[in-house]
Amino acid sequence: MRLPDFSYLSPGSIEEVSLFLRDHGKESKVMGGGTDLLPSMKQRICAPKYLIHLESIPELNRVEFDEESGLRIGAATRLRSLEKEPVILERYPVIAQAAGEIGSVQLRGMGTVGGNLCLDTRCYYYNQSDFWRKCRPKCTKMGGDTCNAIGGGKRCFAVFSGDLAPVLIALGAWINVVSTRGKRRLPLKDLYTGNGAEPLSLEPEEIIVHVEVPPIPKEGFASYLKYRIRKSIDFPLASVACVLVLDRKQGICREARVVTGAVSTKPEEITGIGELLKGKRIGDALVEEASELALRASKPVANAASSPAYRRKMIKALVKKTLTEGVRQSC
């Protein structure tokens, strides 16, 4: 498969990128590692006129930490760096673990944090070559008006398949976005529209410059569980990120955040679980109730490598597993 024609730029500063995107944003794609963009271009899912490589901008490729504000990760930081960075291993091991579950050694050496957060949503009927897709009507995500996964309707069910987002949302992360119109700072969860066809709330001229992650409370438990068929390379088919803060002395839950991935068009925080568990001692019955809540909130369709029913059941099983482990570790 050959890439389509494009003009290539590798700017040296965020300013240069913003200026170019102001004038050409709609015909451009920004590239971190290219591990999501280039396969899509090979399949003619997109064919931008300009490719802007963010490889040569030092401020985008760094990890900083301070005790008060927490972690600050540049958007072009390689995923492999997250796996190995001492401050992340020490203070945010769940981020190193989640990053380590992405793709393969090669993919993590190329892929970036920003790229994983902005990963295009995926669907068995969309992530195919031009030739394959020609056998079916043009789907909503490609600009048509039907969904091939469910065989009708206009709504797009393409799945959010990134591994970092559920974890970072559970940790309360923020992103900083820049364009010539200025800067804006928003909770990471607001990056995701829930529209499978247009999953990101970024304007064409905007880029994410860094991610901020507040400190995890000392008594906090955080985990990421990913269900997939093979132990590497695969995208998640269902995943659960969890942050649990228990009062060690009384064993009472102060805070619980559970975010599911890969069973919706965006990472979904199951807010009902937080409300259910707050202020209570978490026993088996509550774990069962919480995991059932997560199952009922998850409505995947048949557009991935595992059946919707199995993926929903895995959400329940993963929530159960992580809450049980969280309670066990915190007491």
Next chain:
Amino acid sequence: MKEKVILQINGENREVFIEPKRTLLEVLREEIGLTGTKEACDTGACGACTVLIDNKPVLSCLTLAVACKGKEITTIEGLKEGEKLHPLQASFIEHGAIQCGMCTPGMILSAKALLDENPDPGEIEVRKAIAGNLCRCTGYVKIVEAILAVTRGE
């Protein structure tokens, strides 16, 4: 628009005249004639196209050649010294770790990157390091044995 690009491959400077859309894999195989690096899935899911860039394993099918200026590229052809095979290459042959050979160049380069960073890995670290290189022939057992044999100096 074609442009002149100088790539440093296996210690030698090679000049090519290419468009930005050419991947490193295409340029290695078609412009330079180094066909040791293989094209299999071409979409980043199999690792057959693995090369080392600044000693880091990357997928050449998803790397733009124009983005490789000033970087050290190592392909499978760069491993032997004169006529002497690299210990990993010799070990793969001795342990029956090669059947059709398509995964082998990528597999060996991933293994080399591991051993350069960690000369004494356990089996789990070896399996993790080659987890991005798929093999449809061998079932991986001989490959893992071949790599571990090198760590033991065999």
